[in-house]
Amino acid sequence: MKRKTIYVIPLLAALALALPGCDRSGPATDNASAGASQDRIVGSRKGDFGPPQGEPVNAILTSPPMVPPATGRTAPAKVIVELDVIEKVMPISEGVDYTFWTFGGTVPGSFIRVRQGDTVEFHLRNMPDSKMPHNIDLHGVTGPGGGAASSFTAPGHRTQFTFKALNAGLFVYHCATAPVGMHIANGMYGMILVEPPEGLPEVDREYYVMQGDFYTTGKYREKGLQPFDMEKAIDENPTYVLFNGSEGSTTGDNSLTAKVGETVRMYVGNGGPNLVSSFHVIGEIFDKVWYEGGTNYQENVQTTLIPAGGAAMMEFHLEVPGSYVLVDHSIFRAFNKGALAILKADGPENKAIYSGLEVDEMYIGDRAGDSLGAVAVAAKAEASGELTVEEQMAAGKELFMGTCSTCHQGNGEGMAGVFPPIAASDYIKADPKSLPRVILHGLQGKVTVNGEDYDSIMPPMNQLTDDEVANISTYVLNSWNNPGGKISKEEVAEIRKQKPANASAGH
Amino acid sequence: MIRVIAAAVLVASPFVGALAGEGSYLPIPSGRFASALNYEDAPGKQPVAAYSMMRTPVTNAEYLAFVKANPKWQRGRAPTVMAEKRYLSHWVGPLELGDTAKPDQPVVQVSWFAADAYCAAQGARLPTWTEWEYAAAADETRRDARSDRIWRERILRWYSRPSNTALPRAGLQPANVYRVQDLHGLVWEWTEDFSSMLMDADNRNQGDADNARFCGAGALSMNDRDNYAVLMRVAMLSSLSAEATTANLGFRCVKDTP
Numbered sequence: 001m002k003r004k005t006i007y008v009i010p011l012l013a014a015l016a017l018a019l020p021g022c023d024r025s026g027p028a029t030d031n032a033s034a035g036a037s038q039d040r041i042v043g044s045r046k047g048d049f050g051p052p053q054g055e056p057v058n059a060i061l062t063s064p065p066m067v068p069p070a071t072g073r074t075a076p077a078k079v080i081v082e083l084d085v086i087e088k089v090m091p092i093s094e095g096v097d098y099t100f101w102t103f104g105g106t107v108p109g110s111f112i113r114v115r116q117g118d119t120v121e122f123h124l125r126n127m128p129d130s131k132m133p134h135n136i137d138l139h140g141v142t143g144p145g146g147g148a149a150s151s152f153t154a155p156g157h158r159t160q161f162t163f164k165a166l167n168a169g170l171f172v173y174h175c176a177t178a179p180v181g182m183h184i185a186n187g188m189y190g191m192i193l194v195e196p197p198e199g200l201p202e203v204d205r206e207y208y209v210m211q212g213d214f215y216t217t218g219k220y221r222e223k224g225l226q227p228f229d230m231e232k233a234i235d236e237n238p239t240y241v242l243f244n245g246s247e248g249s250t251t252g253d254n255s256l257t258a259k260v261g262e263t264v265r266m267y268v269g270n271g272g273p274n275l276v277s278s279f280h281v282i283g284e285i286f287d288k289v290w291y292e293g294g295t296n297y298q299e300n301v302q303t304t305l306i307p308a309g310g311a312a313m314m315e316f317h318l319e320v321p322g323s324y325v326l327v328d329h330s331i332f333r334a335f336n337k338g339a340l341a342i343l344k345a346d347g348p349e350n351k352a353i354y355s356g357l358e359v360d361e362m363y364i365g366d367r368a369g370d371s372l373g374a375v376a377v378a379a380k381a382e383a384s385g386e387l388t389v390e391e392q393m394a395a396g397k398e399l400f401m402g403t404c405s406t407c408h409q410g411n412g413e414g415m416a417g418v419f420p421p422i423a424a425s426d427y428i429k430a431d432p433k434s435l436p437r438v439i440l441h442g443l444q445g446k447v448t449v450n451g452e453d454y455d456s457i458m459p460p461m462n463q464l465t466d467d468e469v470a471n472i473s474t475y476v477l478n479s480w481n482n483p484g485g486k487i488s489k490e491e492v493a494e495i496r497k498q499k500p501a502n503a504s505a506g507h
Numbered sequence: 508m509i510r511v512i513a514a515a516v517l518v519a520s521p522f523v524g525a526l527a528g529e530g531s532y533l534p535i536p537s538g539r540f541a542s543a544l545n546y547e548d549a550p551g552k553q554p555v556a557a558y559s560m561m562r563t564p565v566t567n568a569e570y571l572a573f574v575k576a577n578p579k580w581q582r583g584r585a586p587t588v589m590a591e592k593r594y595l596s597h598w599v600g601p602l603e604l605g606d607t608a609k610p611d612q613p614v615v616q617v618s619w620f621a622a623d624a625y626c627a628a629q630g631a632r633l634p635t636w637t638e639w640e641y642a643a644a645a646d647e648t649r650r651d652a653r654s655d656r657i658w659r660e661r662i663l664r665w666y667s668r669p670s671n672t673a674l675p676r677a678g679l680q681p682a683n684v685y686r687v688q689d690l691h692g693l694v695w696e697w698t699e700d701f702s703s704m705l706m707d708a709d710n711r712n713q714g715d716a717d718n719a720r721f722c723g724a725g726a727l728s729m730n731d732r733d734n735y736a737v738l739m740r741v742a743m744l745s746s747l748s749a750e751a752t753t754a755n756l757g758f759r760c761v762k763d764t765p
Binding site (some may be wrong): 063087088089099128129130131132133152153154156157178179182186227247300305392 | 593598637660662664666667668669670671735738739741742743745750752753754755
């Protein structure tokens with residue numbers, strides 16, 4: 001009695017939420033999404049549409065990345081699923097073999113598609129040349145063990161059980177024979193989609209992608225047949241994290257394909273055994289994510305979390321062509337353990353949405369020098385009181401190349417009429433302290449250098465530290481036939497305090 | 508080299524059958540043994556009484572001699588409730604081995620009932636799980652090698668290979684410290700009490716096992732979770748019923764030490 005009360009209240013609450021949603025023009029948010037105008041079917045208590053009608057239907061099973069067609073049915077049916085357990089050696093990476101235990105000969109196993117309310121007669125056949133017994137736990141089954149207790153199948157045997165698919169959603173299935181983790185780690189998982197009674201919105205393409213983590217005694221990409229490593233599995237330290245069971249299963253010639261203008265729906269599962277997935281498609285934003293494979297969807301999602309033994313459906317519309325990379329955004333897995341897949345979209349460019357490359361030119365930023373090692377040495381020597389002119393010059397050169405050479409050129413020649421030369425400069429010779437002063441405060445107005453007049457603006461570089469200014473100044477003083485000498489950090493500090501009349505405020 | 512020649516002589520010799528079969532029971536001394544399984548009614552080390560065990564699993568040649576002497580266990584005659592349809596199905600005929608069942612390969616596709624009858628006919632019996640586990644814990648030099656990770660991996664390597672290629676002949680692998688061969692790496696083997704393996708069909712039900720399946724026994728779980736090689740054997744045996752046969756399941760017999 002109490003249970004019933006608890007049940008009714010949330011239902012009323014959901015209705016209350018749903019009603020104001022009716023007059024919205026766009027897609028309603030979250031919880032109201034599917035329930036506004038139609039009789040919403042919630043949960044197992046409303047998922048029984050009575051006995052199966054019509055002739056039994058043989059389920060179409062597909063290998064990844066393909067998805068069976070929509071059931072297209074409006075009444076509950078009896079659906080017969082025949083799934084074979086096959087133990088076989090397949091490549092897990094190039095030149096690396098692994099003994100996979102599979103549902104249907106692939107990792108992940110065959111995709112099963114039924115409709116909510118269907119009665120599923122499940123046949124599990126374990127091949128005669130299997131070494132191990134196996135069973136199946138379908139998360140879409142209501143009943144103890146999800147079917148595992150009724151499907152323990154010795155090699156060369158066949159078991160059968162029947163269940164009614166009461167809950168709509170995308171569900172993982174897997175083997176639950178001891179040691180469970182090992183059976184899963186060897187690839188024994190897949191997915192069953194239980195369509196809601198009204199079906200799912202039509203899309204142009206559907207794909208089946210499932211992540212798994214794998215544990216081999218050899219290192220990542222170590223060649224040869226690699227046995228399963230239980231210790232690594234217990235430590236949750238996978239050698240491979242993969243989409244669809246092998247490195248390259250969905251890249252290159254095997255990439256998923258689509259066309260610009262199409263909407264793609266992906267059924268993405270995580271078989272585990274250990275890791276959860278931060279699933280992301282680089283360069284796309286999921287228009288909708290049916291998170292956790294359930295009934296509601298979230299919109300405009302960048303990355304969605306898929307727990308081990310969980311799933312999600314996602315849709316996105318392709319606006320521009322190119323290769324979209326599917327990754328586990330726990331990113332070392334993508335680039336060091338194999339969790340990469342590609343979706344290639346063909347079609348016309350749309351420069352209004354994405355321009356492609358517009359500019360590629362040289363840019364030397366304030367710190368573009370590829371190594372500031374000498375600067376670090378100088379700072380260290382300065383701290384210990386042992387800074388030599390050579391060290392100052394070495395540090396100053398790095399900074400000069402990054403900061404000053406853009407205008408004054410790498411050889412200090414400047415540009416005639418625009419940037420005064422600082423090589424063999426009579427301006428510097430007459431006043432060596434002009435170097436730190438101009439660096440710190442800039443220079444505005446007319447100057448004459450080596451007989452030529454300049455009238456431009458040198459911006460103040462007061463973002464540089466006293467050290468850095470001292471080092472650059474010392475470098476310039478001792479280069480290109482300038483008079484030599486040394487500018488100290490203390491002198492720079494003093495100059496920083498005095499702002500001359502011809503200081504520049506910048507460009 | 509010497510081993511190879513010896514083996515060749517054995518194969519050629521007409522006395523082989525007697526040598527490798529009922530004649531070659533090897534003594535296994537008594538001892539105390541910590542099973543990888545956890546017996547709730549008898550915690551700690553189990554006492555194991557002395558027994559003797561066949562050096563290798565029963566071969567096709569040996570089993571052929573048995574069905575010749577015991578026609579009711581021939582293929583087609585054995586009742587299907589005691590031996591399913593695939594019983595000896597890899598033999599060319601009920602009394603003919605053929606290419607897919609060489610005389611010195613271990614016999615497979617035999618049910619528990621058939622294996623039990625074979626051993627009884629030898630004045631022997633199937634080993635209990637504990638006896639089998641006790642003998643199988645040994646490697647070439649140690650009575651209990653189970654804590655050696657390398658040894659375990661050697662065993663597991665066989666487990667992880669599908670058995671879709673021809674079985675090697677019996678007696679090829681090095682003998683263990685009791686001079687017994689092929690307890691690992693050749694075929695699964697029946698045990699006398701396989702049906703009391705208290706593993707639920709759904710392994711995750713530990714602690715909530717289907718006690719109704721077992722007579723007077725409590726739940727059983729793994730004591731040594733690292734030793735998952737044992738767990739896989741238990742899983743294999745508990746997936747079977749007594750009339751079942753598979754392409755990689757054979758047996759050997761033991762005798763009580765008088």
